[in-house]
Amino acid sequence: MSSKPPSPANPPNPSASPMADGAAGDGATEGIAPDQLRDDSGAFAWLRALGPRGRRAFGGAFGGYALDSYDFFTLPLSMVAIAAYFGLDNGQTGLLTTVTLVVSAIGGAAAGVLADRIGRVKALMITVITYAVFTVLCGFAPNYEMLLVFRGLQGLGFGGEWAVGAILVAEYASSKHRGRTLGAIQSSWAVGWALAVVVYTLVFQTFDENTAWRVMFFTGALPALLVIYVRRSVQDAPKATEQRKQAGKGSLDSFATIFKPDLLRTTLFAVLLSTGVQGGYYTLATWVPTYLKSERGLTVVGTGGYLTFLISGAFIGYLTGGYLTDKLGRKRNITLFAFLSAACIVAYTNIPEGANTLVLVLGFPLGFCMSAIFSGFGSFLSELYPTAVRGSGQGFTYNTGRAVGAFFPTLVGFLSESWGVGGALIFGAVGYALAVVALFGLPETRGRELL
Template sequence: MNANSGPSEQPPSTVTRGPEKQVREAGWFAWFRELGHDGRRAFAGAYGGYGLDSYDFYVLPLGLAAIGTYFALDNGHTGLLATVTLLVSAVGGALAGMFADRVGRVRALVWTVSVYAVFTVACGFAPNFETLLVFRALQGLGFGGEWAVGAVLVAEYASARHRGRTLGWIQSAWAVGWALAVLVYSVVFHLVDEDLAWRVLFFTGALPALLVLYVRRSVKDAPTAARRLKTTDRSHSFAGIFRGRLLRTTLLAGLMSTGVQGGYYTLATWIPKYLSDERGLAVTGVGGFLVVQIIGAFSGYVTGAHLADLLGRRRTIGLFAVLSAVCVLCYSRVPADWDGVSLILGFPLGFCMSAIFSSFGSFLAELYPTEVRGTGQGFTYNTGRAVGAVFPTVVGFLSDSWGVGGALGFAAIGYLLACVALLGLPETKGIDLDKVPGADALRRSASTE
């Protein structure tokens, strides 16, 4: 072939115009190519941060049975450990969001990852239940902020037509971190005595320190967002999410997040204990059941990511809210000797309860203008965590009389709340982030104060 034969003889994968371009851009990972060099680095930082966020969260539910035995706790008090993490995460999420709107997304990401790593490790040194409760609460500060900051960072790099799947793939990091936590849990509890194993599990929470080094050296804010944040007065960013039409948005988005996360964290907190206590599974058995659920979760995140751009944000969240409620009710009512059925149902349960989150990153980012995007996303997502945190504690107390399996059905109420909230929220699929409704009014309001 002549070396000077021209662009018509380029390999099909490098053709950049005509029908071939449309095929290339419609590929499974077109969204990733569109991010560009800096966007892909931001994606890697946010993906790693959220995956390790998940890992540091799950070391508690996985070690919950051992912790309860070690400190002689009832189910209500063990559930309180999960609840306090989620309650404080609301504060952490709001603070991190405001911090991101003032000093940039990357600096806020470094702060959140550092905080949750330090206090996860500190939990391993707790001499009593009260100290563990305090350390777990402080861990919630970083845990609450990481997702909101990372999601905003990547959303501002993503194209409008691929933003749903880009942010949905960020959500899939949660399943990766969850899988890593289950793997480490299985190894640690197999090799180390239970009284010490839960402490070792917390010590492994130091892993995110490596990610901080990468983010500080390689990741930067999206240029358009960075310019906007430098030239805008953000002294009233928190109050801004309660002004004008953003007030309705904030209240409904917070309710939606409450319902979804109340359902999710109920299941995340109590399923390991349900499998070990009521189904009588050993550590390896619990790990095996959770692997099926995790495979379903990863599949759900990825599927939900693409449906977010295909069906829209509201339809995708509503669809999986209904399916999640159905799966919870079925899973929690499987007879005690039907382990095979429970194993199989773990896949659709993990799939649906995870796919619902794939639209969250894009949906919440698209509901708020740049000036308050971090604040709005951080506040609504983590307020949902905080109020939804009541669910695991309620289930803990109900389980004393209903059993953990019977009480798990309470999670379905959360998914019903999410459906109600969606009725009042707009569809945002394909919206330009610089043209989010309410942006001009927010800027005029800030300029007059």
């Protein structure tokens, strides 16, 4: 087998038989009867196509990303209380999110290299343990500076989990269903977000605010339970294991390869794409709870109710986007929802005073659009890189984009001092414009087999 990765500009024949793709080659169809293999239709065909081992991998990745989301949202939901406790301005509170996302670039790149060197499953467990430990430590922070340090270190695990989990499942999924399979993984972000809102509502109704934000961080220990399941039940796809053995555990070539001429253009434009989409997303995820409480005057329970509509839209958006990315193609799906997300931001932040019912109604399409754009990311980035460097490529591009996009929430925090939070949120639309520009430098990968 050649050690040189194929150029993304020359994909394998997408019309090849599904049995020749990464799923079949990886043993994803192990234990499935021939009649099931021929049943390639229906709402859950994508799940059947994974096979027993693939479904266990799906469960581990889904749980990991849901709890990754839960641990992330312990901060945005508690930001008002944290700001009051430590006497912070909006710029300082925004920096807590920014440092998490900036450090996540390091964590994502490191986790990608680890995934290529020691395997997807082992790397997944390391990332989950890392973000769980440092989330809990945030609850013990005696001052703002230590909270900033712990939150930054939480980003090491936070940055790597999605990329490693997405790759693990992508290598089991069939090319026909890869978009909706990874879209389903993405939907777990909304599940974790919803769980965080439920816990937030209960905790802040039970404890004084000065204690409640610490309790929220303490609940971040939950992901440790997932590691037990992953350790016992989940395995790497055979093809990835074979590639890793051939490359040698001590090699760092996988990271250097993504900057070589064959892949450099792909890497640069994938970073720009990730920057734009995540700049827009994290601007909203970080500041919408504060916007609802500080400028719309909602109570804790009221904020939770409004976020329910936003999160419901997000969950359905992830699933719908996963379906559309297989039907329309990766690039068309991203373009469509980039425009729709930008339009929703403009509408959401220009609702007249007193029209809080309209805020509620528009929360659903806002959550839908800003999540549906992510559904194709797992499949798109996985298909841009060959197996030997997939962890490094996906881990670096997704998380470097996340780190650069992380400056959007900080900028919004500083602008909000003069523009107000609602006015500054409009800056998130700029991120989606960057994403559309980036697509001009990337190939369409729908139907591409994983090599």
